[in-house]
Amino acid sequence: MPSLWISNARVIDPASKRDAVGDLFISNGKIVASLSSAEKKKAKKIDAKGLVACPGLVDIHVHFREPGQMHKETIETGSRAAAAGGFTSVVCMPNTAPVADTAGTIQQIKDAIARTACIKVYQTGCITVGMKGQALAPIGSLKRAGVIAITDDGDCVQSNDLMRRACEYAKMFDLPLMDHCQDHSMTVGAVMNEGVVSTRLGLKGWPNAAEDIIVSRNVILATYTGAHIHMQHISSKASVELLRRAKARGVSVTAEATPHHIALTDEACGTYDTHFKMNPPLRTEEDRIAIIEGLRDGTLDILATDHAPHTDYEKDKEFDYAPNGILGLETALAVSLEILVRKNKFKLATVVDLFTRKPAQLLKLEAGTLADGAPADVCLFDPNEKWVYDAKAGFSKSSNSPWHGQELRGRVKTTIVDGKVVFNNGKISA
Amino acid sequence: MPWTRRHLLTLEELSLHEIDQIHATAAAFKKILGRSVKKVPALRGKTIVNLFLEPSTRTRMAFDMAAKRLSADVISLDGSSSSTTKGETLRDTAQNIEALQADMIVIRHSAAGSPLYLSKILGIPVINAGDGSHEHPTQGLLDTFTMREHLGSLKGRKVVILGDILFSRVARSNIHALTKFGANVTIVGPSTLVPRTFEALGVTVSHDLKSALSDADVVMLLRIQHERQTAGMFPSLGEYTGLFGLNKTRASWLNPKAIIMHPGPINRGVEIDSELADGNNSVILEQVTNGIAVRMAVLYLCSGGQPESVVSA
Numbered sequence: 008m009p010s011l012w013i014s015n016a017r018v019i020d021p022a023s024k025r026d027a028v029g030d031l032f033i034s035n036g037k038i039v040a041s042l043s044s045a046e047k048k049k050a051k052k053i054d055a056k057g058l059v060a061c062p063g064l065v066d067i068h069v070h071f072r073e074p075g076q077m078h079k080e081t082i083e084t085g086s087r088a089a090a091a092g093g094f095t096s097v098v099c100m101p102n103t104a105p106v107a108d109t110a111g112t113i114q115q116i117k118d119a120i121a122r123t124a125c126i127k128v129y130q131t132g133c134i135t136v137g138m139k140g141q142a143l144a145p146i147g148s149l150k151r152a153g154v155i156a157i158t159d160d161g162d163c164v165q166s167n168d169l170m171r172r173a174c175e176y177a178k179m180f181d182l183p184l185m186d187h188c189q190d191h192s193m194t195v196g197a198v199m200n201e202g203v204v205s206t207r208l209g210l211k212g213w214p215n216a217a218e219d220i221i222v223s224r225n226v227i228l229a230t231y232t233g234a235h236i237h238m239q240h241i242s243s244k245a246s247v248e249l250l251r252r253a254k255a256r257g258v259s260v261t262a263e264a265t266p267h268h269i270a271l272t273d274e275a276c277g278t279y280d281t282h283f284k285m286n287p288p289l290r291t292e293e294d295r296i297a298i299i300e301g302l303r304d305g306t307l308d309i310l311a312t313d314h315a316p317h318t319d320y321e322k323d324k325e326f327d328y329a330p331n332g333i334l335g336l337e338t339a340l341a342v343s344l345e346i347l348v349r350k351n352k353f354k355l356a357t358v359v360d361l362f363t364r365k366p367a368q369l370l371k372l373e374a375g376t377l378a379d380g381a382p383a384d385v386c387l388f389d390p391n392e393k394w395v396y397d398a399k400a401g402f403s404k405s406s407n408s409p410w411h412g413q414e415l416r417g418r419v420k421t422t423i424v425d426g427k428v429v430f431n432n433g434k435i436s437a
Numbered sequence: 438m439p440w441t442r443r444h445l446l447t448l449e450e451l452s453l454h455e456i457d458q459i460h461a462t463a464a465a466f467k468k469i470l471g472r473s474v475k476k477v478p479a480l481r482g483k484t485i486v487n488l489f490l491e492p493s494t495r496t497r498m499a500f501d502m503a504a505k506r507l508s509a510d511v512i513s514l515d516g517s518s519s520s521t522t523k524g525e526t527l528r529d530t531a532q533n534i535e536a537l538q539a540d541m542i543v544i545r546h547s548a549a550g551s552p553l554y555l556s557k558i559l560g561i562p563v564i565n566a567g568d569g570s571h572e573h574p575t576q577g578l579l580d581t582f583t584m585r586e587h588l589g590s591l592k593g594r595k596v597v598i599l600g601d602i603l604f605s606r607v608a609r610s611n612i613h614a615l616t617k618f619g620a621n622v623t624i625v626g627p628s629t630l631v632p633r634t635f636e637a638l639g640v641t642v643s644h645d646l647k648s649a650l651s652d653a654d655v656v657m658l659l660r661i662q663h664e665r666q667t668a669g670m671f672p673s674l675g676e677y678t679g680l681f682g683l684n685k686t687r688a689s690w691l692n693p694k695a696i697i698m699h700p701g702p703i704n705r706g707v708e709i710d711s712e713l714a715d716g717n718n719s720v721i722l723e724q725v726t727n728g729i730a731v732r733m734a735v736l737y738l739c740s741g742g743q744p745e746s747v748v749s750a
Contacts, residue, residue, distance in 0.1 A: 206634040207449075209549040209571030209606060279550030325527060325548035327569070 009051045010034040016055035021360035022376035031060050033383040036426035040379045062363040062375050063095025063384030068311035075104025080316040080404045083123035087402035090430040092336040093386035093419035096127040096374040102161040108133035108144040110152035125429045134159045134173045150180040155370050158185035165191050174234035183235040188221035200273040200288040213288050215243035222246040226253040229260050238262040240313050242287040244297035251306040263311040264298045266342040281322045281329035282409045299351050309366040312339045316405035334408040337401050341415035383426040392418040440738045444556045444563045447572045448613040458744045460582050462734035465747040479737050480509035483540040487513040491547045496566050500543050503732035531555050562739040570604045576700050577610030579731040583724050587696050592619035597649050600659030602631045607700045612638050625649040629670045650690040657698040658708045683709045696720045
């Protein structure tokens with residue numbers, strides 16, 4: 008593998024507090040401080056003038072649907088979509104078919120990753136057997152099989168007692184719990200945010216309170232057990248406030264926000280377009296602003312996409328019957344730059360941090376930095392390039408994106424994994 | 438101004454002028470209903486499919502009758518006899534109906550937004566006969582048509598809608614039409630069924646029946662569904678009736694000339710006492726009759742007819 012010499016880039020690496028125009032050197036799959044004159048002569052040079060070079064993006068919340076729903080996405084297609092979005096490490100949720108609640112299934116997934124993934128793909132395991140919320144999954148075996156966290160994402164453990172035991176048990180293995188915060192009893196039949204828009208549309212609403220109650224429960228259990236609970240895709244203002252107070256007390260909780268929850272509100276559901284149907288649902292403008300402020304002050308630790316592919320024919324239904332979820336990997340950076348940097352005056356380095364150092368740290372992944380000796384996982388992007396996103400021409404097997412056909416600003420040009428270019432100028436090169 | 442809409446999906450999207458056009462057309466058709474030969478050739482040679490994927494008695498019969506009064510051929514499908522029970526999607530069912538050369542589709546569906554969805558797929562007019570808890574536009578049209586027959590202008594009139602507002606498509610369609618006419622709309626019932634979010638639609642929300650009914654010109658009752666009680670929306674039908682059922686004493690709070698309305702089916706003794714449902718102020722059966730005229734107007738206009746040519750239709 009040739010050494011790489013990326014020149015004239017604005018190198019942003021929050022982990023090593025670097026933000027300056029300069030060069031980046033890669034040798035033997037690692038970031039190096041410099042190359043010798045002889046190495047420089049042999050190195051493949053990438054002129055990155057006008058581009059940002061940052062650590063490869065890290066997404067700790069994706070659904071790649073393998074095994075069981077490979078008509079929607081596979082590890083191969085999902086990892087390609089990730090590479091096209093600048094991601095070099097992603098973490099898959101366990102709600103596959105079968106769900107990832109045994110060491111055997113984890114091994115099957117790991118084998119598929121080894122065979123087909125063009126980036127680094129990590130796996131989580133279930134909290135409960137069959138994700139049914141009734142009995143603990145074999146968490147120790149899952150850990151030995153290689154999971155890096157446990158979650159029943161897509162679902163939420165309803166029994167407070169079982170969640171308490173999961174916290175205690177997982178702590179023994181130093182495994183974080185990730186939770187999709189949703190009280191089932193309050194959301195039966197719910198298909199969008201409960202509020203003025205759902206009232207007008209006559210659709211069953213999913214109230215903020217159903218999220219807030221579980222966030223509160225998790226704060227209490229994290230306090231009581233000392234386990235680390237990571238709250239997934241936070242969508243409500245009150246949840247942000249609950250987390251803010253908990254963090255001020257030093258409780259071991261973290262949380263994520265998605266690009267769609269910072270960009271869109273429930274008004275987008277006004278024409279019953281199922282590309283805006285997701286769980287948790289798009290909330291109100293007040294909630295959206297609170298999430299952005301949560302990201303600004305660190306209450307919400309990271310950005311994550313909740314990349315959730317579904318086929319066209321599955322989404323092409325009455326709103327009540329369509330599945331929840333949208334694609335996210337190929338648009339996450341552009342959408343986040345638009346909302347956070349251009350509209351809310353975040354520093355570019357802050358957004359890079361939310362996508363790199365912080366998520367890597369949260370799950371202890373060897374990623375998220377361009378420090379000397381780190382794996383050479385790099386994303387090169389033009390923060391200002393305008394482009395029209397064509398979901399049907401994307402790398403995911405599905406095309407369920409609310410940003411299909413829209414002009415976005417900020418485009419990933421090159422993605423490098425362990426020193427190897429896997430995506431360049433619109434093409435996968437892995 | 439000519440009628441330009443191909444579909445009737447909601448009353449929210451109609452202008453006051455368009456509602457007026459439908460009412461004027463319905464008034465002309467209502468005269469035809471009084472003749473010995475109650476039929477005009479306006480839609481002769483056209484085929485209308487009533488796709489009722491949710492149970493219905495009066496709406497389906499009224500659409501059936503309206504189409505026949507216009508000389509259209511009518512085919513009715515319900516949920517149990519359509520291929521949706523075999524897992525066929527709504528898109529496929531509707532596209533097959535279009536491929537069978539139907540000229541118009543009338544749809545009743547439990548999923549809100551399904552008529553809008555079909556209108557984007559099909560090349561033929563789509564008429565919403567009730568979509569989930571969203572809208573029931575022809576009911577809103579016939580209700581306001583009936584109110585105007587009795588009260589004339591609705592501007593400044595106090596209209597009370599009482600009962601299960603949250604899940605009511607009838608309430609939403611009436612709210613949209615009535616606010617366009619300038620009526621003062623108050624919705625009333627238990628707080629679980631009458632949430633504050635409705636204020637955004639331009640109505641007053643009340644849980645105090647006496648103040649809501651005082652001097653009202655119209656009270657429209659909505660059916661209280663037993664399953665709402667089992668879902669925990671209120672404690673019991675008895676408690677509902679005790680607090681919100683319309684009886685003679687409570688009816689005395691109304692304007693003496695007020696009319697009492699109900700889209701049906703009625704739960705006698707629950708939301709309304711029989712003596713009021715059958716009393717002089719009740720216009721419940723007039724609503725049913727007007728439902729034919731209004732639906733004739735909607736089918737006629739959405740097929741390309743114009744309000745001014747209805748008499749010769």
